Amino acid sequence: MSDPRVAQALVQLPDYAGSHVRVAAIALGLGIALSLPLAFLCVRRPALRALALAATSLVQTIPGLALLALFYPLLLAAAALTERLFGVGFSALGLIPSVLALALYSMLPVLRNTVTGLMGIDPAVREAALGVGMTPRQSLWMVEWPLALPVIMGGVRTAAVWVIGTATLATPIGQTSLGNYIFTGLQTQNWVFVLVGCIAAAALALAVDQSLALMERGVAIRSRGRVIGGALGLLVIVSLAVVPTFARGGRGYVVGAKPFAEQYVLAALIARQLEANGLAANRREGLGSAVAFDALAAGDIDVYVDYTGTLWANEMKRSDIRPRDEVMAELSRWLDARGVLLLGGLGFENAYTLAMPRARAQALGIRTLDDLARVAPRLSIAGDYEFFGRPEWQALRAAYGLTFRAERTMQPEFMYPAVASGDVDVIAGYTSDGRIAQFGLQTIDDNRHAIPPYDAVILVSPKRRGDAALLNALRPLVGAIDVATMRDANLRAASETPDAVARWLRERTGR
Amino acid sequence: MDAPAAISFEAVTRAYGSGRPALDGVSFQVGSGEFLAVVGPSGSGKTTLLRLINRLAEPTGGTVRIGGEDAAALDPIALRRRVGYVFQGVGLFPHLTVAENIAITPKLLGWDGPRRAARAAELLALVRLPASYAPRFPHQLSGGERQRVGVARALAAEPRIVLMDEPFSALDALTRDALGDDYRRLHRDLGLTSVMITHDMLEALLLADRVVVLREGRLIADGAPADLMRRTDDPFLRELMQTPRRHAEKLAAFMAERAP
Numbered sequence: 001m002s003d004p005r006v007a008q009a010l011v012q013l014p015d016y017a018g019s020h021v022r023v024a025a026i027a028l029g030l031g032i033a034l035s036l037p038l039a040f041l042c043v044r045r046p047a048l049r050a051l052a053l054a055a056t057s058l059v060q061t062i063p064g065l066a067l068l069a070l071f072y073p074l075l076l077a078a079a080a081l082t083e084r085l086f087g088v089g090f091s092a093l094g095l096i097p098s099v100l101a102l103a104l105y106s107m108l109p110v111l112r113n114t115v116t117g118l119m120g121i122d123p124a125v126r127e128a129a130l131g132v133g134m135t136p137r138q139s140l141w142m143v144e145w146p147l148a149l150p151v152i153m154g155g156v157r158t159a160a161v162w163v164i165g166t167a168t169l170a171t172p173i174g175q176t177s178l179g180n181y182i183f184t185g186l187q188t189q190n191w192v193f194v195l196v197g198c199i200a201a202a203a204l205a206l207a208v209d210q211s212l213a214l215m216e217r218g219v220a221i222r223s224r225g226r227v228i229g230g231a232l233g234l235l236v237i238v239s240l241a242v243v244p245t246f247a248r249g250g251r252g253y254v255v256g257a258k259p260f261a262e263q264y265v266l267a268a269l270i271a272r273q274l275e276a277n278g279l280a281a282n283r284r285e286g287l288g289s290a291v292a293f294d295a296l297a298a299g300d301i302d303v304y305v306d307y308t309g310t311l312w313a314n315e316m317k318r319s320d321i322r323p324r325d326e327v328m329a330e331l332s333r334w335l336d337a338r339g340v341l342l343l344g345g346l347g348f349e350n351a352y353t354l355a356m357p358r359a360r361a362q363a364l365g366i367r368t369l370d371d372l373a374r375v376a377p378r379l380s381i382a383g384d385y386e387f388f389g390r391p392e393w394q395a396l397r398a399a400y401g402l403t404f405r406a407e408r409t410m411q412p413e414f415m416y417p418a419v420a421s422g423d424v425d426v427i428a429g430y431t432s433d434g435r436i437a438q439f440g441l442q443t444i445d446d447n448r449h450a451i452p453p454y455d456a457v458i459l460v461s462p463k464r465r466g467d468a469a470l471l472n473a474l475r476p477l478v479g480a481i482d483v484a485t486m487r488d489a490n491l492r493a494a495s496e497t498p499d500a501v502a503r504w505l506r507e508r509t510g511r
Numbered sequence: 512m513d514a515p516a517a518i519s520f521e522a523v524t525r526a527y528g529s530g531r532p533a534l535d536g537v538s539f540q541v542g543s544g545e546f547l548a549v550v551g552p553s554g555s556g557k558t559t560l561l562r563l564i565n566r567l568a569e570p571t572g573g574t575v576r577i578g579g580e581d582a583a584a585l586d587p588i589a590l591r592r593r594v595g596y597v598f599q600g601v602g603l604f605p606h607l608t609v610a611e612n613i614a615i616t617p618k619l620l621g622w623d624g625p626r627r628a629a630r631a632a633e634l635l636a637l638v639r640l641p642a643s644y645a646p647r648f649p650h651q652l653s654g655g656e657r658q659r660v661g662v663a664r665a666l667a668a669e670p671r672i673v674l675m676d677e678p679f680s681a682l683d684a685l686t687r688d689a690l691g692d693d694y695r696r697l698h699r700d701l702g703l704t705s706v707m708i709t710h711d712m713l714e715a716l717l718l719a720d721r722v723v724v725l726r727e728g729r730l731i732a733d734g735a736p737a738d739l740m741r742r743t744d745d746p747f748l749r750e751l752m753q754t755p756r757r758h759a760e761k762l763a764a765f766m767a768e769r770a771p
Contacts, residue, residue: 124602125602131598131602132592133588138619
């Protein structure tokens with residue numbers, strides 16, 4: 001418990017848990033509101049019943065992460081449509097797609113249990129309801145619904161636990177949740193964060209489940225005390241989680257981050273930079289790589305760091321390889337036309353780079369890729385899962401005529417030790433990766449500029465590009481971090497929190 | 512004929528699909544204040560006949576009249592609220608208390624809470640159950656007590672007509688006897704018109720003013736108990752009457768033997 005990361009994690013708890021409860025509660029409410037009427041319609045219509053149950057079961061087979069991810073482009077298109085039709089768009093990021101996806105996810109158990117509960121009612125009881133003079137509607141509300149309620153509550157409990165668990169996956173589409181701990185922790189190898197996220201989500205699910213269980217039991221034995229007790233439990237959970245969120249007040253600027261360690265560090269750095277200038281900052285971390293740019297363009301986030309090569313290939317759909325300055329200039333113009341401001345580069349690149357142990361390189365007389373190409377047929381190379389399928393690799397082979405004795409694919413974590421121990425001769429690493437220094441590797445100079453530039457650049461959303469206070473606060477970061485400093489920072493991120501590393505970066509760069 | 516019959520069936524047929532009709536051209540009348548028993552083996556159409564009276568089922572031919580009016584022209588919901596119904600196997604609502612069960616039809620009719628509570632208490636006394644039963648749930652009662660609640664529920668909205676579907680069949684002999692006698696008393700005191708389904712001819716003969724016999728959807732006999740006992744023309748009817756008659760003869764012989 002003396003681990004400082006526990007305290008750092010707990011500071012975020014009100015925000016994360018509050019957002020988590022909010023998205024889960026709205027989604028569950030919506031799911032129930034959709035499922036119950038549908039179930040009532042289904043009970044006396046076998047064809048509709050089969051269709052509804054099949055459809056909701058199908059939804060259940062989609063992995064939670066994929067379902068959440070699917071809702072983002074769907075809503076992006078919907079928002080564009082409403083923008084065109086009514087002049088009013090909405091944010092396709094965060095709460096709305098999360099709520100919709102989770103609501104859909106919650107429907108199966110509620111629908112299935114409601115149908116089962118209503119259909120399981122003794123026909124003699126239904127006959128008696130009609131016989132004493134009830135209308136079908138009165139029979140439904142006075143007899144069938146109360147008798148089915150314990151079974152329906154069972155479905156609601158299942159749905160609640162599912163939704164609370166799955167809501168942790170809403171982080172990549174920009175919804176703050178307890179998943180922020182898990183995604184941040186995974187990327188920065190901060191297992192304390194992962195553990196805190198898991199425990200908090202499990203505790204929340206357990207507390208809600210037990211409150212609902214109390215209500216379910218109260219409904220079954222008609223104990224008003226139990227029903228009220230369970231409802232109070234839920235109320236306490238919801239208010240505990242939501243109150244601090246409201247108390248936090250104004251939102252301030254939203255800083256985005258993609259889901260890897262360097263991005264968390266840079267988001268923390270930008271947030272600290274804004275706060276040092278008296279500007280409030282919030283972070284939306286763990287955004288999917290493709291999601292982040294769209295989110296900025298749509299104004300859901302205000303500022304984040306991306307890489308020129310990524311935007312060049314993914315957004316501009318370019319596959320040609322151009323010099324660093326040209327890429328930066330062209331990209332800047334292209335972004336400008338879309339309203340996005342490229343404020344400037346941070347001063348370092350995070351590109352693919354070929355690297356090998358310094359001593360080995362010196363022994364073989366390798367400084368440039370031209371040098372490497374001469375001995376490559378005797379050497380083996382390792383890269384991450386994508387590398388050998390990426391245009392960079394094609395470009396390298398074409399430019400230098402590189403052919404290796406063997407190409408091996410491995411997890412980045414194993415790649416560095418492998419090259420250090422001599423299992424492989426060369427690896428395709430990342431220029432800003434701290435492990436290049438840690439393992440005593442030398443990056444091999446791309447003297448023909450075949451690898452596209454991956455300069456880290458600060459992007460500002462269209463609605464903030466004219467915000468002088470923001471731009472003045474950010475400007476000192478331009479050109480402030482050289483690649484050696486970033487490597488050091490990334491190395492530190494493996495054992496320290498992003499905020500601690502950001503603090504170190506600020507001291508180091510003197511800004 | 513001055514006043515119209517409380518219930519009258521005029522060549523009523525009820526068919527399901529293409530098979531033998533559940534009820535086939537049945538005609539009979541129940542006079543106001545009369546206690547009619549409908550007897551027949553399983554599948555003879557007894558329950559269908561009862562359901563046609565309060566429109567839980569609709570005839571496919573012929574006319575059912577309630578108080579002289581064509582039942583098809585009446586609002587079925589309103590009709591059911593003014594006809595008491597005692598269900599086979601009781602049919603109490605398990606999630607409602609005894610008092611709530613009893614006062615369910617008054618509630619549907621919009622009676623206020625105090626009036627419903629007073630009515631439930633009154634009916635508990637009428638069916639000889641202690642007032643302390645009001646807040647209990649059906650599962651806390653014995654079979655006989657539940658059936659008494661079922662009768663009380665049927666009477667709650669002061670109906671003129673009470674329909675009973677094998678009301679006493681699931682009870683032990685002693686309870687059945689006591690409940691039958693009690694109902695007979697209520698029938699007389701409240702001036703009800705009662706139609707009771709039973710497969711037990713002895714019960715029918717002892718309780719009812721008149722008995723109709725159904726067989727395979729057709730009405731094969733209609734008369735006072737004493738008349739039916741004397742009829743010997745129909746073999747099915749003779750067989751049906753054989754058991755009660757033999758019991759009566761045995762009992763009479765037994766009593767004579769013991770006489771001083």
